[in-house]
Amino acid sequence: MIRKTSGIVLSSIRYKDTSIIVKIFTRELGLKSYLVNGVRTMGKGSKMALYQPLTLLDLVVYDKENAGLNRISEAKLRQAHQRIPFEFSRTSIALFITEVISRSIYENYQNEGLFDFLQESVVFLDQQDTKLSVFPLVFLIENAAFLGFSPEDAGGFIAESKNQPFSQAELPVTISYLRVLQSEKYRSQVKIPIALRRKLLDHLLDFYAEHLDNPSLFKSLTVIRQLME
Structure with missing residues (x-):
């Protein structure tokens, strides 16, 4: 057919x-x-x-x-993409996104909501004013909702995980940043300190590994962490 x-x-x-x-x-x-x-x-x-x-x-x-x-x-x-194929940072984020999705879905899996979100993500990734340093964080936060394991609130990304990498001083600050990213999404211009940004990325990937039962390391992680400087 x-x-x-x-x-x-x-x-x-x-x-x-x-x-x-x-x-x-x-x-x-x-x-x-x-x-x-x-x-x-x-x-x-x-x-x-x-x-x-x-x-x-x-x-x-x-x-x-x-x-x-x-x-x-x-x-x-x-x-047609204007920037993704021609800028190393955007190309690297594109590879990261495809790796996350490829690990999250299976052959013949259909989800129109997820498709529409991915298409929206691609459009934002190609825009000049999109803040790339927080883009992977927003993607992981939003994507979890379409895959069916997003917590009810920002704090759930911490509370519902077996791993607790944040200090007592970092916890309220981290949850506050998570709330901002959830609210502002790809339009966010929030400035998160580099060390905390990297720790949050690693934590969100651990959160995914717990829910997808796929603990192996992401091949693109090293490059993505460097881009988040």
Whole structure:
């Protein structure tokens, strides 16, 4: 069956000489894997740019039930990025986001609310005035709600975790920052001290690991921590 859908590219791997297998989180069909032939070619005909992390696409796809790999009939840019592919900091955050999502959802998982949030996140990440130093924190806080394990209030991110890395002096300050980030979201310009910002990032990732039962380290974490200076 041929279906139309919008999609967000998460990752791709090489397949044979010129092809790739790409994972795309689609709004209507959920997380899907597609075999795309002939894209790893040199010259103007190459379409590899369409399959970079967090690329927003309009798709026409062949959707066969129980198929491990489907194929794409047509792929067009939904919105071209102006900064994400060209600025190291934004590219790194994009990779971090795709790693978090890839660990959080499974094949065929569909969640239109999560898709819309991710699409909104991509748009903000590409905007010049978005404060990148707190972007990963906002993403983790907001994303937890769409995955179904966000606490009722900011303090819950601390109280509902097995790990308690904050000192008694840091606790009220940290919860206050969490409230600001929850309220202002990606528009936030709050200035959080570097040491506390890093500790909060590590804590939120521990919080995710507890709920997703996936304790392994994030490959992109080292770079993200450096970007939060």
